[in-house]
Amino acid sequence: MTMDLTAIIKKGEKQFVALCPELDVVSQGLTVEEALKNIKEAVELYIEEMGLPEGIGTQEMLVTSFEVCKHAKTASPVGA
Secondary structure, eight states, X not given: OOOOOOOEEXXXXXXXXXXXXXXXXXXXXXXXXXXXXXXXXXXXXXHHHHOOOTXXXXXXXXXXXXXXXXXXXXXXXXXX
């Protein structure tokens, strides 16, 4: 049985960092391809050891981006 999971890959200082947000698993590699291969292996090991949480892989996920101002400030302190 296979399932579709998400890999978010971004360039770090020296390597590419890969995140599977459904399981909160992270890996890395020197290339995008290596990072993708390593996150797949890490997710397979996670599932083997921890099992698959209920509902994972059955929900639709929206992956998008948004902009924020680097120097944005809230109107009041958070939690006030």
